């Protein structure tokens with residue numbers, strides 16, 4: 435991982451405002467299935483990605499979120515060149531991924547949280563050494579990158595352990611390191627914190643923040659955990675049924691969804707429901723209380739008010755599920771939020787904040 439300047443110097447023909455560019459991208463899968471009583475197989479079309487356009491400048495860290503089956507993984511697979519779009523145009527660093535997949539492979543890193551790219555029976559160290567040969571990374575560069583990853587991802591002591599013996603959190607950190615040892619300019623992360631405990635999530639997030647700010651790596655992050663987005667991304671894009679329905683800041687998404695966050699407070703003893711301006715108590719269980727407050731509001735003044743008047747011991751903030759936020763966007767009929775096809779079949783632009 436070089437510096438931000440290194441990353442800028444590596445630019446090949448891509449304008450800074452369109453390092454990743456998608457124009458009207460579509461992916462249609464044809465699924466064959468046999469219906470009971472029919473001899474012929476029926477062909478059904480699944481429009482996994484349905485006319486998506488966006489541009490991501492170099493060095494930006496973007497959240498790419500949506501409900502299950504929305505088309506997130508399909509988009510990432512097209513960005514890596516694993517899948518070829520059925521329509522539209524993609525450029526990553528000026529390169530068409532599906533045409534020049536091998537050339538692009540050296541410039542991108544991919545982490546699929548649900549699957550490992552590491553060799554299951556080999557120690558991490560051997561997996562990394564194989565990847566070095568595959569990507570032809572110069573020895574000195576590779577060593578420096580490995581040292582930095584081992585240090586920041588706390589992999590020391592794990593390098594000689596076979597991957598299958600690692601915990602999920604250790605394996606995920608191992609996978610993230612593997613994706614970065616060849617100095618990629620873009621990192622695609624598909625659910626990098628899925629299934630991790632709070633401490634492992636915090637480690638992964640703080641590492642990703644450093645990689646983005648210090649090395650200028652452009653990051654596209656898919657997650658169901660809105661805290662990942664809140665802590666890492668200035669920009670969030672929401673995809674639903676293969677269409678982009680929102681592009682902007684997380685606060686704007688909360689406004690569009692009109693959602694609420696929940697402040698969970700642990701008090702030193704049981705007290706009547708907390709009464710505080712800006713929130714309403716929705717649940718009380720012994721000394722623990724749940725307070726709902728507008729998702730777009732800051733929790734800090736609320737916490738200060740509670741701490742001043744109640745024996746506050748501990749607290750946490752729970753984000754609404756992305757499914758809830760999107761469901762509310764639909765329920766409120768936010769202008770253009772559906773990305774409905776117009777009379778001419780054109781897709782309405784996403785809500786932009």
Ligand SMILES: Nc1ncnc2c1ncn2[C@@H]1O[C@H](COP(=O)(O)OP(=O)(O)OP(=O)(O)O)[C@@H](O)[C@H]1O
Pocket residue numbers: 463464465480481482500501502503504505506507508509
């Ligand atoms: N190879 C395939 N063949 C047929 N249909 C597919 C294929 N891959 C994905 N799909 C379908 O395309 C749609 C989008 O899937 P995709 O995996 O991109 O969604 P996702 O947003 O990543 O979902 P999740 O959050 O559950 O991972 C789904 O309806 C899925 O069933």
